[in-house]
Amino acid sequence: MKLLILACVVLLFAISSVVSTQRNHQVSGLISQSIKTISWSSSELEMETLKFMQALRRLALNDLSRDELLLRFDLLWSRIDVLATGEESRPFRDYPGATELLQRFKLHMIAIEPDILSLRPGDQAAIALEQSLTPLQQQVRLLNVQTAAGEKSWRKLRQISGLQDEANLYLLGLLLSGSILIFLLIRESTTNLTQAMHDSLTGLANRHAFHLKLKQTINSNRKRHMVAFMLDMNNFKYVNDQLGHAIGDQLLQAIAAQLQTTFGPKSTIARLGGDEFGIFIEGNHTPAACHQLVRQLHSEFNQGLTIQGHRLYPQLSIGSSVFPEDATEPDLLMRNADLAMYYAKHDPKANYYAFEQPMEDKRQRYHTLAEDLVSALANNQIRQVYQPVVCLKTRRIVLAEALLRWHHAQYGDISPLEVVTVAERAGLAEQLNAWVLTTASSQNMAWRKAGLPAIKTSVNISPAMYTRYDLAGMLTRTLAQTGLPADQLVLEITEDTTMQDIDSSPQILSQLRRLGVELALDDFGTGYSSLSHLKSMPFQKIKIDKSFIQACSSAPQRAHSVLRTIIHLGQSLGMQVVAEGIETRAQYEHLFAEGCQFGQGFWFHRPMSGDELAGLLHKHLQQDNVSYLSDKAAMERQV
Incomplete structure (x- = not known):
């Protein structure tokens, strides 16, 4: 049902988005036709006409060359041709009176072209030619004003306003569906965050949550004391291989429950992966107290666990590290506990080790030797x-x-x-x-x-x-x-x-x-x-x-x-x-x-x-x- 509702909301969101987009495109198209195509075209025609008339006056005053005049003449011709034949200029030609005006303009331009070509700088005939263009310029001016303020333009603006209201309505639907979607996503995200911070099998914190809590605890008060434990089960692979993963999973759940019982509610316990668990407890715990906790845990597991008719005896290797005596940073604290656990795992006579500095010295020695051995072999050292x-x-x-x-x-x-x-x-x-x-x-x-x-x-x-x-x-x-x-x-x-x-x-x-x-x-x-x-x-x-x-x-x-x-x-x-x-x-x-x-x-x-x-x-x-x-x-x- 949750997925169905989410799918319906997403569909509503998509439909609203599509319709709203289409309406906005229509609005943009009408605005482009009424303002850009018609008004802009008529204003450009008027501008080119005025520039050509000004060029005629400057030629008569010997302030402009013949080539520049002919250039302005060609530009005016080009503007008239584009408006008269171009597909993009069709809305302009559809405007009442625009086509007739263009036709009259073309005929007049054809008539004065021989005179234009014969003009030279200082020729006073240019004044007469300029005056002959004045009626056409006034008609273009009138058309320009009408396209911007005429009744048809107002009708289009009212139509645009109506479409905009519809777009706002669809936008409201879009916002409503989006809000519902965001609400559902937030709720799902909260659920996922909870799952992301906990191990799904045991219900304990996972590796990410454990390290985050440890870091926050240490950084909030660096004067406090705590002890961190790392645990690993030695015979877990045997259980999975011989008895099956289902029994292995139940064994992990039983171990998690026992850890919570032994270390108490004030501890933070996490399954870090596989059969590895991490624990930290706040407080100043002496070595004897740590040993007592470990002995208590082993005592419980030495009695065995019955899972689906099988009597199992988990064998744990445990390492511990103390803050701040052994380490002052979270990662180093857990690394020391892990190193101590490694010693416990490889010592058949012991199942628990507390971290000691010689362990870290030996680990550092190994890493140094491993890095230097490469160059020693290459350089004949x-x-x-x-x-x-x-x-x-x-x-x-x-x-x-x-x-x-x-x-x-x-x-x-x-x-x-x-x-x-x-x-x-x-x-x-x-x-x-x-x-x-x-x-x-x-x-x-x-x-x-x-x-x-x-x-x-x-x-x-x-x-x-x-x-x-x-x-x-x-x-x-x-x-x-x-x-x-x-x-x-x-x-x-x-x-x-x-x-x-x-x-x-x-x-x-x-x-x-x-x-x-x-x-x-x-x-x-x-x-x-x-x-x-x-x-x-x-x-x-x-x-x-x-x-x-x-x-x-x-x-x-x-x-x-x-x-x-x-x-x-x-x-x-x-x-x-x-x-x-x-x-x-x-x-x-x-x-x-x-x-x-x-x-x-x-x-x-x-x-x-x-x-x-x-x-x-x-x-x-x-x-x-x-x-x-x-x-x-x-x-x-x-x-």
């Missing part, structure tokens, strides 16, 4: 060092692991793990991995071109590069660009990375293996992969995590048993075993005795630059040459 891997039997270097090093101007040395984490979160994983692969491969080729002993280079691949991007394509391009043989490159992939996508991991690794590169399972023993999963992976190397090596000092018997098991497991699967973090001679001797083939750690070499490793390889080359010459001389003596 990141470098690589290389830690050798040696054969435990010969103590010779067989491989060099490429390690990231980044010295940030503000934060100093950034660990490789943090660099990788920042790159993955900032969408720079592909760019970073490409730089690492290219730099390591180019360095290896530089050693080879220098005639140094050939060693392999291993590169750590970040989880995002393994699961989200075309790693095989990147490897193909890198090897083609640098010229490094594929079998001289080792990719180190952590155990947890392969577990991120168990179904596709064997396929991805097989694709990499077909390129010819070697694969090493890094940090073995720290992840959660099963033996069946490990057996299906085409790795050539297993790297024992250094935590197992270091455990030999605190619990030697158990640690030795674990190491022995890992070494025998790797060898039984046909894989080479590399031990990381060897720092003492005892660790080295034990690993060698257990049959471990390769080792890496400070006991052998610390990470070094490419040039330093080149120098080390060069010394080994010299030692090999000396040993070869000594062996050769001994053989010759024996012969």
